[in-house]
């Protein structure tokens with residue numbers, strides 16, 4: 001069962017940590033303050049300008065969620081096993097065929113950045129759940145793999161990828177392609 005720990009300060013609507021099946025709420029709690037310190041203030045978020053996110057505190061296997069322009073975004077630090085599984089998936093097995101390599105930045109396959117809204121009716125899916133270990137949407141049962149590709153309906157489309165770019169190895173800027 002996924003656990004979502006909400007922040008209680010004035011910036012509570014910006015960032016929350018989805019520990020999902022990482023299985024260690026304690027890990028999430030420990031990482032939280034680090035993430036919080038790295039992120040922009042409320043006025044920056046509200047302005048909709050690009051934001052930078054420090055990836056360094058996100059452990060392998062962990063998923064965090066941030067809000068940008070009022071929309072939730074998942075950042076997933078994928079394991080080697082998850083990457084191998086997604087790269088090996090045949091396009092013919094996919095409902096919305098797209099290669100894993102086309103959903104991550106070259107040389108950065110460990111980082112998946114996707115909008116966190118189910119493409120059916122917009123619920124926020126739960127990380128590391130479902131038959132493909134990606135996300136499970138509790139509203140009507142859609143499932144996604146660890147590439148954010150839809151594997152079971154009623155959703156028909158993959159989780160979209162927001163515009164983002166790597167500033168350096170451990171920093172992304174969301175809002176710029």
Ligand code: FES
Pocket residue numbers: 118119120121122123137138139140141142153154155
């Ligand atoms: S909103 Fe996700 S399955 Fe309907």
